[in-house]
Structures are given as C-alpha cells and as structure tokens.
Amino acid sequence: MSSDLTISDQDNLRVSVLSEALPYIQRFAGRRIVIKYGGAAMVHAELREAVFRDLVLLASVGVQPVVIHGGGPEINQWLGRIGLEAQFRDGLRVTDPATMEVVEMVLVGRVNKQIVNGLHRLGGRAVGLSGSDGQLVLARTLGDGSHGLVGEVASVNPTVLEPLLANGYIPVISSVAPDTGGQAHNINADTVAGELAAALDAKKLILLTDTAGILRDRHDPGSLIRQLTLAEGRRLIADGVVAGGMIPKTECCIRALAQGVGAAHIIDGRVAHALLLEVFTDAGIGTMVVGSQSQLDG
Numbered sequence: 001m002s003s004d005l006t007i008s009d010q011d012n013l014r015v016s017v018l019s020e021a022l023p024y025i026q027r028f029a030g031r032r033i034v035i036k037y038g039g040a041a042m043v044h045a046e047l048r049e050a051v052f053r054d055l056v057l058l059a060s061v062g063v064q065p066v067v068i069h070g071g072g073p074e075i076n077q078w079l080g081r082i083g084l085e086a087q088f089r090d091g092l093r094v095t096d097p098a099t100m101e102v103v104e105m106v107l108v109g110r111v112n113k114q115i116v117n118g119l120h121r122l123g124g125r126a127v128g129l130s131g132s133d134g135q136l137v138l139a140r141t142l143g144d145g146s147h148g149l150v151g152e153v154a155s156v157n158p159t160v161l162e163p164l165l166a167n168g169y170i171p172v173i174s175s176v177a178p179d180t181g182g183q184a185h186n187i188n189a190d191t192v193a194g195e196l197a198a199a200l201d202a203k204k205l206i207l208l209t210d211t212a213g214i215l216r217d218r219h220d221p222g223s224l225i226r227q228l229t230l231a232e233g234r235r236l237i238a239d240g241v242v243a244g245g246m247i248p249k250t251e252c253c254i255r256a257l258a259q260g261v262g263a264a265h266i267i268d269g270r271v272a273h274a275l276l277l278e279v280f281t282d283a284g285i286g287t288m289v290v291g292s293q294s295q296l297d298g
Contacts, residue, residue, distance in 0.1 A: 021280050024279060024280040024281075025061045025062070025063075025280075028058075028062075028063045028203060028279060029061065029062035029063065030062055030063075030064065031063060031064065031202075031203035031204075032064045032065075032066060032165065032197075032200050032201065032202040032203060033058070033063055033064070033065050033066070033202060033203055033204045033205075033206060033279065034065075034066045034068065034193050034196055034197035034200065034202045034204070034205050034206070034261075035055070035065055035066065035067050035068070035193070035206045035207075035208065035275065036068050036069070036070075036189050036190050036192075036193035036205075036206070036207045036208060037051060037067050037068070037069045037070075037115070037208055037269075038069060038070035038071070038072070038189055038208060038209075038269070039208060039209055039210040039269045039270075040210050040269055040270045041208050041269035041270070041274075042069070042070075042071065042073070042111075043073055046272065047269065047270065047272060048118065049118075050272040050273050050274075051208070051269070051275065052115075052118045052119055052121075052122055052124070053122060053273075054273055054274075054275035054276050055067065055119060055124065055170060055275070056119055056122045056123055056124035056170075057276065058275070058276075058279065059124055059125070059168060059170050060123075060124075063279070064165045065170055066161065066165070066170070066171050066173070066196060066200065066202070067115065067170060067171065067172045067173065068173045068174075068175060068189050068192050068193040068196060069107070069111060069112065069115060069172065069173070069174060069175070069189060070107070070175060070189040071106055071107050071110075071111035071174075072093070074106050074110065074111055075093075075102060075103055075106045075107070078102050078105070078106050079099065079102055082102070084098060084099060084102065086099075089146070089147060090147075091244065091245050091247075091248070092142075092147050092150050092188070093147075093150065093186060094147050094148050094150070095147065095148040095149040095150050095185075095186045096148045096149070097148075097149065099148070099149075100148070100149040100184055100185075100186060103176065103186045104176050104184050107130070107174040107175065107176050108130045108174045108176055111174065112128040112129075112130070112172055112173075112174045113128055115128070115172050116128040116172050119170060119172070124170055125168055125169045125170065126169060126170040126171075126172050127164055127169050127170070127171055127172065128172045128173075128174075129160070129171055129172065129173045129174070130173065130174045130176045130177065131173070131174075131175070131176055131177025131178065131187070131192070132176070132177060132178050132184070133160060134157070134159070134160025135157050135160075136156070136157060136158065136160055136161070136173070136177070137153060137155075137156055137157075137177035137187070137192060137195075137196075138153075138154045138155045138156075138157075138177060138178070138179070138180065139151030139152065139153065139154055139177040139178060139179050139184075139185035139187055140152060140154040140179055140185075141179065141185065149183065149184070149185050149186060150185065150186050150187070151177060151179065151185025151186065151187045152187065152191065153177075153187060153191055153192060153195045154179075156195050156196055156198075156199040157199075158196060158199045158200050161200065173192070173196070175187045175188065175189040175191075175192045177192075188248060190207055190248055190249050190252040191248065191252055193205060193207065193252065194252035194253065194255050194256040194261075194264075195255075195256075197256045197261045197264075198255075198256050198259035198260060198261055201260060201261075202256075202261050202262070203261075203262045203263075204261070204262060204263050204264070204265060204278075204279070205252075205253065205256045205261050205263075205264040205265070206264075206265045206267060206275065206278060207249055207252070207253070207264070207265065207266045207267070208267060208268075208269030208274065208275075209249065209266055209267065209268065209269055209286075210268075210269060210270060211246070211266075211268060212224045212268045212286060213225065213226075213266045213267060213268065213285075213286035213287030214228070214233075214236065214241075214242060214246060214250065214266060214287040216241060218243065218244075218246075224286075224287065225287050226284075226287060226288065227287070227288050227289075227290070228287065228288075228289055228290075229289070229290060229291065230254050230257045230258065230289065230290070230291050233250050233253065233254050233289050234254060236250070237250060237251070246266075249266055250266070250289070252264075253266065253289045254289070257289060257290065257291045258291075262290075263288055263289065263290050264288070264289045264290075265278055265284065265286055265287065265288050265289070266286050266287045266289075267284075267285050267286030267287075268285060268286055271285060274286070
C-alpha cells in the first residue's frame with residue numbers, strides 16, 4: 001500500500017525524541033517530584049509558559065509533580081503600590097502584620113491562581129492550596145521573632161495531597177502557613193518544598209533558581225559543580241564556597257536527603273524547559289545532590 005504523504009525531518013525528530021524519552025517516563029511514572037517554582041521562571045512570560053508545559057507533560061505521562069511557589073517580585077510591586085517599603089534581613093523578608101497581609105493576598109489569592117489557571121489553559125488539572133488547607137503545613141515563628149511573621153515549618157501533614165495525586169491533579173502550594181493560633185506566617189518556599197518532599201517520599205526535589213546551580217566560584221558560571229554528596233554539601237557551606245542565598249537552598253536539599261528524598265537538584269530556571277532537561281536526560285542540568293558517593297557511582 002503506497003502513500004503520497006511525506007514525513008518531514010521535524011516529524012522524524014519529534015518521534016525520535018519521544019521514543020528516547022521512554023526509559024525516563026517508565027522510571028518516573030507514578031513517582032512524586034516536588035518542584036520549587038520561583039525566580040525568573042515566574043517573571044518572564046516565555047519561561048513561565050515553558051514551566052507550565054513541562055508540568056502538564058510530566059503529569060500527562062504519569063509523573064506526580066507537586067509545585068511550591070514563591071512570588072517575591074509581585075509582593076514587592078504590591079507593597080510599593082500601597083506605600084510600604086520591602087525590607088530584608090539576612091536574606092529574609094522582614095514581615096510585619098501589614099506586610100503579611102500583602103504577602104498572603106499576593107501568594108494565596110493572586111500568584112497561586114495564576115499558576116493554576118496557566119496549567120488549566122494547557123490541559124492540565126491543578127488545585128491551588130496554601131499551608132492552611134487541610135492543615136497541610138503548620139508554622140512557628142522563626143528564631144527570636146526579629147523578622148516578624150517569618151516562619152519555619154513546625155510540621156507537615158500531606159494527607160490532603162494524597163487523593164489529589166492519586167487522581168492526576170497537580171497540587172500548587174503557596175508558602176504561607178498558620179501557627180497553632182491561626183496567625184499566618186511567610187515561610188521560605190525552598191524550606192516548604194524540602195519538608196514536603198520528605199513527607200511525600202519524593203523521588204526528586206527540584207529547586208528552580210536564577211543561577212546555573214552550586215558554583216565553586218560564585219563569579220564564574222563555568223565552575224558549576226554538577227554532582228555532590230550530602231557530606232560534600234555540608235563542607236561547601238562550612239568552607240564558605242556556598243554563601244548568601246544559596247545557603248538556604250543547599251541546606252534545604254541536605255535536610256530533604258537526610259529524611260529520605262532520593263535526590264535533590266538546584267537547576268537554572270532561566271533555561272527554557274529546565275525541568276524536562278533534568279528529568280528526561282542522563283546529563284541533567286544544574287547541581288545534583290545525593291545522600292552518598294555510592295549513589296553517584298551507581
């Protein structure tokens with residue numbers, strides 16, 4: 001039987017790529033991947049669209065993505081609109097009650113629903129949540145309270161996520177959670193992602209950042225450390241190689257690994273489709289942190 005149809009090079013390439021992705025799809029089907037979404041990938045329209053497409057594709061092939069998001073730039077914009085100045089100390093937003101109202105309004109009421117609607121537009125199924133929903137995350141005030149209503153994770157109860165994941169929904173979670181008295185706290189989204197990854201027995205924790213990953217020389221993008229163990233990560237912090245805003249991200253990975261997460265990745269969200277590059281290629285992208293050398297050798 002003959003046909004006059006012509007198969008283009010583009011069609012052949014598309015089929016070839018799909019075929020080569022099969023082993024990765026099989027490896028991660030039914031497994032949970034927790035993704036912290038923030039930075040440039042939230043701000044720039046093309047990168048935002050790429051992340052949404054990646055998430056919908058992952059869910060479509062049986063992976064169970066869970067998204068935790070921040071929204072710092074939009075919070076700053078809204079603070080400016082009402083005449084409040086954004087203040088930071090030790091890399092954390094100082095959050096007085098007035099600022100907390102804006103944080104909660106922006107993250108829970110605005111950014112969260114923008115992400116959910118973006119995923120729906122591409123055919124995904126998503127549910128927007130905060131730490132308050134189903135008592136998903138309980139907060140406590142960070143340190144001595146000098147940062148105001150900045151919180152840390154006191155406990156996680158992921159049972160509310162189980163039926164969503166089992167039915168193919170993508171949970172989209174803002175990093176706002178109440179304390180035992182019901183007072184909302186602003187929690188670092190990396191921290192929430194790490195604790196949820198551990199509670200969900202995730203295969204991977206992926207942090208989207210605005211850097212290539214962990215750098216041996218923070219001024220040289222070419223000094224990217226592709227792989228390291230939990231112990232090496234601790235040593236890089238102690239030696240000052242990991243500094244500034246990369247410290248909480250690395251500590252988040254270390255804590256998640258110590259609680260049983262398979263691997264943690266700090267990847268460059270400025271690269272379109274960084275999520276697919278990490279999940280569906282051997283080389284990956286960014287820095288991978290694992291529990292021990294044997295995992296790297298294996």
